[in-house]
Amino acid sequence: MGIAAEIAAELTQAKEVVIASHRLPDGDCIGSTLALARALGQLGARVAAVIGDPVPEMYSFLPGSKELLFPNQVPFLPSLLIVVDCTDLERVEEGFSSWRQKVRRIINIDHHVSNTFFGDLNFVDEGAAATGELIYAVLKEIDGICIDAAIATALYTALVTDTGSFQFENCQSRTLRLAAELVDLGADLALIRENLWENKPLLSIRLLAEVLPTLSLAYEGKVAWLVVRQEVMEKLGAKGEHAEGLVNYPRSIAGVEVGAVFRELEPGVIKVALRSKKQLDVNEVAALFGGGGHKRAAGCLIRGSLEEAVEQVIKAVGERLNHAGRLY
Numbered sequence: 001m002g003i004a005a006e007i008a009a010e011l012t013q014a015k016e017v018v019i020a021s022h023r024l025p026d027g028d029c030i031g032s033t034l035a036l037a038r039a040l041g042q043l044g045a046r047v048a049a050v051i052g053d054p055v056p057e058m059y060s061f062l063p064g065s066k067e068l069l070f071p072n073q074v075p076f077l078p079s080l081l082i083v084v085d086c087t088d089l090e091r092v093e094e095g096f097s098s099w100r101q102k103v104r105r106i107i108n109i110d111h112h113v114s115n116t117f118f119g120d121l122n123f124v125d126e127g128a129a130a131t132g133e134l135i136y137a138v139l140k141e142i143d144g145i146c147i148d149a150a151i152a153t154a155l156y157t158a159l160v161t162d163t164g165s166f167q168f169e170n171c172q173s174r175t176l177r178l179a180a181e182l183v184d185l186g187a188d189l190a191l192i193r194e195n196l197w198e199n200k201p202l203l204s205i206r207l208l209a210e211v212l213p214t215l216s217l218a219y220e221g222k223v224a225w226l227v228v229r230q231e232v233m234e235k236l237g238a239k240g241e242h243a244e245g246l247v248n249y250p251r252s253i254a255g256v257e258v259g260a261v262f263r264e265l266e267p268g269v270i271k272v273a274l275r276s277k278k279q280l281d282v283n284e285v286a287a288l289f290g291g292g293g294h295k296r297a298a299g300c301l302i303r304g305s306l307e308e309a310v311e312q313v314i315k316a317v318g319e320r321l322n323h324a325g326r327l328y
Contacts, residue, residue: 003121003122003123004123004134004137004138004140004141005141006121007107007109007121007123007138007141008138008139008141008142009141010080010105010107010121011040011043011045011080011138011142012043012142012143012144014040014043014045014079014080015045015046015079016045016046016076016077016078016079016080017040017045017046017047017048017078017079017080017081017082018047018048018049018050018074018078018080018081018082018103019033019036019037019040019047019048019049019050019082019083019084020033020049020050020051020071020081020082020083020084020086020092021033021050021051021083021084021085021086021092022051022052022085022086022091022092023051023052023053023091023092024052024053024240024271025051025052025053025055025056025059026161026162026244027059027157027158027160027161027162027196028085028130028131028132028158028159028161028162029051029084029085029086029131029158030051030055030059030062030065030068030154030157030158031059031062031130031132031154031155031156031157031158031159031161032084032085032109032130032131032132032134032135032154032155032158033049033050033051033068033084033085034049034062034063034064034065034068034150034154035132035135035136035139035151035154035155035158036049036082036084036135036138036139037049037064038063038064038148038150038151038154039139039142039145039147039151042144042145042146043142043144043145046076048069048073048074048075048076048078049064049067049068049069050068050069050070050071050073050074050092051068051069051070052070052071052092053240055068056239056240056241056244057201057241058195058196058199058201058241058244059157059195061191061192061195062153062154062157063150063153063154064150064154071092077102077103078103079103079104079105080103080104080105080106080107081103081105081106081107082106082107082109083106083107083108083109083110083118083119084109084110084131084135085109085110085111085112085131086108086110086115087110087112087114087115087116087292087293088115088116088118089106089118105119105120105121106118106119106120106121107119107120107121107122107123108121108122108123108124109123109124109131109134109135109138110123110124110131110134111124111125111126111127111128111129111130111131111133111134111294112124112126112292112293112294113126113283113292113293113294113295114283114286114287114291114292114293114298123137123138126294129159129162129163129170129171129172129175129178130158130159130161130162130163130170131158131162132154132155132156132157132158132159132162133155133158133159133175133178135155135158136155136178136182139151147185148185148186149185149186149187149188151185152182152183152185152186152187153186153187153188153191153192155182155187156179156182156183156187156189156192157192157196159175159178159179159182160179160192160196161196163175164248165197166179168296168297169278169295169296170294170296201242203236203237203238203239203242204238204242204243204244204245206236206238207228207232207233207236207238207242207243207246208246208249210232210235210236211226211227211228211232211246212226212249214226214227214228215249215250217253217256218314218318219317219318219321219322221253221255221256222255222256222257222258222321223256223257223258223259223260223314223317223318223321224250224251224253224256224258224259224260225250225259225260225261225262225310225314226246226247226249226250226260226261226262227261227262227306227310228243228246228261228262228263228264229264229306230264230265230266230267233263233264240263243261243263246261246273247259247260247261247273247274247275248275251275251276251277256277257276257277257278257279257280257321258274258275258276258277258280258282258317258321259274259275259276260272260273260274260275260313260314260317261273262306262309262310262313264306265301268303268304268305269301269302269303270301270302270303270304270305270306270309271299271300271301272286272289272291272299272300272301272302272309272313273299274286274293274297274298274299274300274313274317275296275297276295276296276297277296278296279321280317280320280321281295281320282294282295282296282297282298282317283295283298284320285298285313285316285317285320286298286299286300287300288316289301289302289312289313289316
């Protein structure tokens with residue numbers, strides 16, 4: 001029995017389930033969580049779907065997004081905890097790590113190369129384009145599950161966001177075949193397109209205008225980055241979701257191999273987003289600072305000043321480029 005079928009068998013027996021994903025939620029973690037929660041609801045299970053931060057407005061169109069809970073709102077102690085799109089249990093939010101001693105089983109479904117295999121059952125495939133791809137594989141193994149339009153829309157959103165609209169290196173032929181299957185199952189492409197790409201908040205554009213002048217380059221134009229200070233976010237009244245996608249601007253510059261964004265969450269706490277084109281494994285860089293992700297997309301949190309974070313990370317990126325002989 002494969003791992004997808006093994007997890008499917010476990011889910012058919014579950015009565016009370018919590019599905020949890022990471023803070024600062026993105027399209028993959030939200031879409032995967034909502035799709036799985038709706039499917040388990042069809043089986044008659046009592047389900048609570050949990051994320052650590054509010055759903056960004058751009059994903060509020062997804063069916064079930066208004067029912068997502070914060071960790072302290074879960075009304076029952078489940079026998080089964082399913083963690084999706086998280087490299088380790090600590091990413092879910094404070095308090096969940098203690099559930100290991102209380103729940104009967106923990107299922108870990110993820111596609112990050114830095115996953116720590118913390119579950120009792122681990123469905124981890126770094127070759128998958130998105131965690132949503134793995135959720136789909138599990139659902140197909142469960143008799144009685146109807147992958148309806150709402151589930152298909154959630155999974156398509158997971159897939160399209162984590163592949164950069166099917167542009168990133170993680171998009172393969174199987175990714176496109178899966179996307180086509182989800183369209184056949186009723187994924188609402190018009191709804192997805194309108195909310196993800198045709199409904200950008202004005203604040204996002206104003207934030208971009210504030211941040212673009214911070215653009216810096218190093219290592220003969222191979223590395224480029226932007227800086228987002230907390231005071232700028234506060235001045236505009238911007239939230240984290242308004243900074244989504246900023247990292248694609250430095251990455252898109254001709255000749256740049258690695259793009260980065262350094263966002264000050266609060267004084268002394270810097271969120272770093274890293275993207276590469278085809279040479280550098282940015283997961284290795286993020287891992288130096290306690291983070292992780294994928295070869296071409298990774299991130300980390302750094303304690304210290306914004307200036308220190310920029311200096312440390314850009315130096316680490318440059319050293320790896322130099323070591324590989326890719327600069328000259």
